[in-house]
Amino acid sequence: MKDRMTSGLAPAPVGARPASIEEGEEGRPPPSPVTANTDPVAFPSNLRPFLAPTHRLPRFPVSPEAKSFRRRFFAEASLADWSDWRWQVRNRIRDAVGLTRLFSLSALEHRAVEAHCGSLPVGITPYYASLMSLTDPDEPLRRTHIPVMAEYLEAAGEATDPLSEDADTVVPGLVHRYPDRVLFLTTPFCSTYCRYCTRSRMVGAAGEYAFGTSQWERAIAYIESHPEIRDVLLSGGDPLALATDKLDWLLKRLRAIPHVEFLRIGTKVPVVLPMRITRELTRMLKRHHPLWMSLHFTHPRELTPEVTEACGRLADAGIPLGSQTVLLKGINDDVATLGQLFRGLLVRRVRPYYLYQCDPIKGSAHFRTSVEKGLEIIQGLRGHTSGYAIPSFVIDAPGGGGKIPLLPDPVVGRDGQDLLLRNYTGAVFRYPDPDGTFGGDKNARGRALPWASA
Numbered sequence: 001m002k003d004r005m006t007s008g009l010a011p012a013p014v015g016a017r018p019a020s021i022e023e024g025e026e027g028r029p030p031p032s033p034v035t036a037n038t039d040p041v042a043f044p045s046n047l048r049p050f051l052a053p054t055h056r057l058p059r060f061p062v063s064p065e066a067k068s069f070r071r072r073f074f075a076e077a078s079l080a081d082w083s084d085w086r087w088q089v090r091n092r093i094r095d096a097v098g099l100t101r102l103f104s105l106s107a108l109e110h111r112a113v114e115a116h117c118g119s120l121p122v123g124i125t126p127y128y129a130s131l132m133s134l135t136d137p138d139e140p141l142r143r144t145h146i147p148v149m150a151e152y153l154e155a156a157g158e159a160t161d162p163l164s165e166d167a168d169t170v171v172p173g174l175v176h177r178y179p180d181r182v183l184f185l186t187t188p189f190c191s192t193y194c195r196y197c198t199r200s201r202m203v204g205a206a207g208e209y210a211f212g213t214s215q216w217e218r219a220i221a222y223i224e225s226h227p228e229i230r231d232v233l234l235s236g237g238d239p240l241a242l243a244t245d246k247l248d249w250l251l252k253r254l255r256a257i258p259h260v261e262f263l264r265i266g267t268k269v270p271v272v273l274p275m276r277i278t279r280e281l282t283r284m285l286k287r288h289h290p291l292w293m294s295l296h297f298t299h300p301r302e303l304t305p306e307v308t309e310a311c312g313r314l315a316d317a318g319i320p321l322g323s324q325t326v327l328l329k330g331i332n333d334d335v336a337t338l339g340q341l342f343r344g345l346l347v348r349r350v351r352p353y354y355l356y357q358c359d360p361i362k363g364s365a366h367f368r369t370s371v372e373k374g375l376e377i378i379q380g381l382r383g384h385t386s387g388y389a390i391p392s393f394v395i396d397a398p399g400g401g402g403k404i405p406l407l408p409d410p411v412v413g414r415d416g417q418d419l420l421l422r423n424y425t426g427a428v429f430r431y432p433d434p435d436g437t438f439g440g441d442k443n444a445r446g447r448a449l450p451w452a453s454a
């Protein structure tokens with residue numbers, strides 16, 4: 001925050017615009033949004049906008065910080081351009097030239113960007129770049145999106161596909177691991193690329209992991225022929241980066257399968273490209289209920305007026321919103337940061353759902369914390385804030401074991417017919433449990449229970 005607008009870089013004109021959106025759209029630009037953002041409204045700082053009906057906010061907000069960033073680095077773009085998601089996608093920062101125009105890159109960042117090849121390219125929307133420090137390479141959001149040389153080191157236990165999704169892939173782009181649900185990988189395209197991405201082997205890539213409608217047809221045919229599948233999670237890449245008409249087509253096809261009860265979308269778009277949540281999009285999504293959404297948040301710095309508006313529009317469309325957050329070393333691995341994020345999400349009608357231990361993808365050691373750190377954070381939140389603001393802390397087990405929740409253990413042991421439990425302040429309390437044995441094994445393991453006769 002301290003230096004976002006004060007780096008020594010001189011203002012620069014807008015770069016040349018690429019002719020078309022490159023990935024995920026099969027060479028076709030998406031259709032125009034219905035709402036033109038010609039006169040964005042200023043956004044009040046109190047809580048009213050979280051609760052107000054969105055019809056009172058017909059245009060997309062632009063925060064003062066984003067306006068200042070636009071004037072400095074994209075002076076030829078109008079506010080309407082800035083608020084147009086297609087403009088944001090076309091003007092993503094993709095390489096060392098684009099990055100050095102905005103950021104004072106460290107030597108490690110510069111070398112890492114120059115050395116990059118293969119999947120998981122650099123990709124940052126101008127909007128999301130406006131949230132990052134221009135000079136501090138340790139700033140949290142910048143660390144999640146600008147590569148450093150540590151990304152090229154491989155530590156013990158790391159893998160390109162740590163969750164063994166490829167082994168559970170039944171047709172290209174469809175992972176069937178759990179009995180009643182499937183993961184539908186819709187596109188390899190994301191509007192931004194997170195350096196810790198579990199699917200770094202495929203996002204931003206073509207070739208083996210190139211996706212298209214013929215592949216979708218095979219996945220749909222598989223789901224149609226498996227009546228045990230009642231829940232389809234659309235992910236990628238990012239499904240909301242698809243053109244609205246293509247996503248509509250896919251949702252319609254899935255909705256038409258009688259045994260599919262429930263659709264979910266996993267997305268980071270409302271966080272990194274919030275202006276994508278157009279009225280046209282929410283009108284379309286409303287037609288496919290029950291539809292749930294998991295939003296990928298990392299840090300409270302992401303809770304801008306723009307993101308508030310995007311979440312409000314999705315919630316007003318009747319879409320239950322949950323969040324997913326990856327625990328990242330030095331980025332969000334403390335109680336204060338995650339507490340602020342989770343409380344901020346609740347206010348925006350997003351229920352914190354999962355806090356993930358970072359998956360051991362290749363080159364992720366600099367992002368991964370100890371497992372104790374996650375438990376410590378959950379322990380630090382429990383009792384100190386609303387239960388709704390505390391997500392499940394999970395490890396997605398390497399090798400395809402699926403999500404395994406971890407909880408700080410509140411069971412102290414037993415004293416006769418009483419179960420002994422520790423509360424959030426550390427005090428021990430008794431619960432009468434005459435028919436149970438639960439907790440007795442702790443006594444058997446010889447733990448001292450000094451309060452047993454208290």
Ligand code: SF4
Binds near residue numbers: 197200
């Ligand atoms: S948005 Fe999701 S799929 Fe895309 S790079 Fe980030 S973590 Fe990976």
